[in-house]
Amino acid sequence: MILWEQLTYFFSFRDANITNVLIGTLLLGTAAGMVGTLVVLSKKTLIIDAISHSMLPGICIGFLLSGVKNPLYLMLGGMASATLAVFLIGEISKRSKIKIDAAIAITLSILFSFGVIMLNVVQNTGNPNQSGLNDFLFGKAASMLQEDLLLFGGLCLITFITLPLFFRHFKISLFDPIFAQSIGVKRFIIQSIISFLIIITAAAGVQTVGIILISAMIIAPASASLLWTNNFKRTMIYSGVTGAVCSIVGVFISYLSPKMPTGPWVVVTLASVSILSVLFSPNGLLVKQLQIRKNRKSILRENVLKTVYKLKEKIIKNNQGVSTELVSNYRPTAIRKVKKALKHLQRKGLIVKGGDFWTLTEHGTQEAERIVRVHRLWELYLQKFMHLPSDYVHNSAESIEHIVTPEIERSLEKIMGKPELDPHQQKIPYQK
């Protein structure tokens, strides 16, 4: 009940401080999610960590120079040192044998260590304003004031204007940079705009989620969204919405216990969404697993049906049908599963039970004959076109028979003609 009261109070906009935090978080989450799409698709996710971590020395210098905790100076300082990091990474990887990933790691660790040292220096200056400066490491959304909101909101607004304006530039440059250059798009300019957007988003995010975790806030929404859609624009929209919703949830959780930093909660929320996406998205793990199970079941059913047919063809000469035990003897699967498959075939009207014996219905006979026909035709095909000896063709046909579509079956029949016998001299059943 208390939770509910806190929830309604939090979202009631009655408290000016909370309203600031809410608007700020909403803008930031959206901007980070959308910019993240560009970063993930340009496969430069590592560079975000370098950008955010290297903001620390700049923030400290901004504080030392101004002597006050004015967010404007701190952000300008942070953006300056982040720009320096991007420049350094580019130059190191271009001018030396050091590859880009190593260049990122080197720049990140050097600038961040330098920042931590400076943070210590600042904290020992005795300047009373410095308290709260280390909130920049993990973020403290609750400390956002009206003037902070104006600054961070302004940075997000730049993103919201730039993204639609250069939307098509981004799309063609990210998909096919060489083609984009060939129609006259300047690669360096587009890359610089993307770097600029990352820097201002990271700068806008440090107060809310902190230097260390801002990269997750940029990368996670886009990575999750890419699992749900095949459209560039929609990826960006989903990513923005995911970023906004998860940030607000994270901020609310950290509001419940004011001693906790905001960043980790936002990231934990985002991580949950990402994990759910990996499992449940259209190409996700769960869907794949279900497909595998479905395939396994349908193969078993078709094999059981085929066994009933073959037993009748070869072994049982009377008309009484076959028992469950007999079918099971000819299938390597557990009898429990064979029983289930037989029941399913019965429900589908492919077989009927008389006493203890199963017999094929007309529909069942047709279906069984189709499977046997495909199997035997495929064996012939392998023998003729892949020059396989007849004792090598059975295993391949055993799995192929379950996947052949009516269309492929027709072409197979057309290519092979209507041969009477398969490579093992068994009769191939055709539809009358």
Place this chain on the structure above:
Amino acid sequence: MKLNSLEVHDLTVSYQHNPVLWNINFNVPVGKLTGIIGPNGAGKSTLLKAIMDLTPISGGYTKLFDKALDDVRSRIAYVPQKDAVDWDFPATVLDVVQMGRYSNKSLFRRLSKKDEDIAIDCLSKVEMLDYSDRHISELSGGQKQRVFIARALAQEADLYFMDEPFAGIDAASEKQIIDILLQMQKEGKSIFVVHHDLQSAIDYFDWVVLVNTRLIASGPIKETFTTENLKETYGGKLTLLSKLGQELKSKKFPIREEYQ
């Protein structure tokens, strides 16, 4: 004198001081279907990239329709190798073909109805209309290449550069693409194709440029595609040139004097 579609004058390109193209000179008249032929690592793709200003050059210049690239860019279409892009990118077949309707200036605007119609029309020319809503990762190699050709057709250019359009595709797609190229040639387009299969070259092209770091020959296929020229093209690099290239690379020496 007949107008040249492409004029390459003393073109030299090096990667990290190692020359990959030395003093290339040739002209090709308008309206030819030209094969750029040579062994692996001969600099064929680099030649196209240098012409399209996609890679820095160390010396020389090129002209397209007797003009600089920037003056005629809208008349030129370039088709990269299909492996050069990320086919997992969130885009449909139609999205990719519509990219052909963008020019550097029109990128700030939405596509018009007319642009969309042209894209659809080009998709049907390569017989990929049924696939227009498919995600690009679902295509086979040949289909990917046809989508690229459709995008180039949508550019409605007069000159086409295609980097290895026949690499890694099935025979049916190859036949279909060559038919499209012949049709384009009939409409007066000039086409340059980087190619490495000698067997088919003689059937496909009416002009060839033979390169292996240096230019071996350029001209009408009947006169140029001779056993002697091919032997020279595929007979390896000139040892002296390679040695000098190594020297330039190890000493970071410029291949042309750099003026400060």
